[in-house]
Amino acid sequence: ADHSIDSGLSLNESAKIRMELINRVYQQQIVNFYSEIKKIVWAYFDKLKNHNREDGAGVAFICRNYIDGNLEKKLTLHEIAEKGNVSKQTLNPIFKKRYGVTVKQYVNNKKIELVKKMLADNKKNLQEISNYLSFVDKSYFVKIFHSITGVTPKKYRHELFDKK
Known part of the structure; x- marks a missing residue:
């Protein structure tokens, strides 16, 4: 049940x-x-x-689980759709209906959640984090982080440690 x-x-x-x-x-x-x-x-x-x-909940569920287990990869919509055994065009509407965001938004949101944890650990610099999560480059990583959180990763990290 x-x-x-x-x-x-x-x-x-x-x-x-x-x-x-x-x-x-x-x-x-x-x-x-x-x-x-x-x-x-x-x-x-x-x-x-x-x-x-x-x-389409089953397809969305399979694809979400695949994304969650492969955040360090450079995930493509084509690859994710293949895991759900659907086309790219079919996946996004199904996924958005189920989770309220597109596949790309979901991937970016999940990666940024992970980035926040990595920034809090303070063990890796921004380039290492960007590389680990397979962002195209550091500037794209900073752009995505800023668009989701409203601050740069550097500022986010500073704010974390200034509070302590």
């Missing part, structure tokens, strides 16, 4: 399925418990599969 919710099924829909299945189990004398459990699990998967087909 938790996985179905994490994958995009509404809380109400998941709870409804859960109650239907629990009632079915209690109303029957179960001869083969494992067989019944298997039916319950497959009922969730069928419902989730149909839901994901309808709104």
Whole structure:
């Protein structure tokens, strides 16, 4: 049930399925418990599969997980779309519907979240951070950081350590 919710099924829909299945189990004398459990699990998967087909949540979820696990790479929309087994043109609307941002915005936001942590660690300079996260170059990295946070990475780091 938790996985179905994490994958995009509404809380109400998941709870409804859960109650239907629990009632079915209690109303029957179960001869083969494992067989019944298997039916319950497959009922969730069928419902989730149909839901994901309808709104693309499964594709968005797969692509988001791929992005989250590969932030240090230079991620392209083509590569991400391939992981979701869809075209580039199909992915962005699905992703935006599910997460409220385009794929590129999501990638940049996640990278900047990581940059903030790296700046707080104060172990790498800006060039090393830019290289590690596969930004085109340091100036592009600074531009993206500034557009998302409103300050430069250097100022962000200084503000962190001036507070301490």
